[in-house]
Amino acid sequence: MNRTFLISVHPHWAASFFLTHNPKTIELRKGSFGSSLKPGDNIAIYATMPVAELLGIVRVLKRERLSLDRLWRVSEQGRLAKVTRQQFDAYYCNQESGIGVWVQSAELLPSPIALSKLRQNWGPRWQPPQQIQKLTSEQLLALNIAR
16 A cells, blocks of 8 residues: 655645646655655645645655756756746755655645644644655545545
């Protein structure tokens, strides 16, 4: 059974995963982000404030740490990540390498799940992750989003 993780993404980039034409297929991150991600794992995409909703799920193809020059090239000059060179450089300022998580099979939920509903199902003190959170089978069942 594939594992499902949850990440928080700025609303603009979160929605980009689910475009019908030319969707975002690489998530760019820093540090050791997603070091346990494996091909076939699922990532639930939570759009941060002001949207504050779980939008859908994508499937991991691969995760790689690359030099910034190489990451920029393999992201097709940012096109696959939906970023400009200026955004890329600002994000990776003072970094030597970056993480690329290649994804596919983006699937929007039938309707987004609001933060209040997530807390209703997962506990009133639950907070969206700063980095990444592995979801339990109980969490997935509570939302009926198991794949």
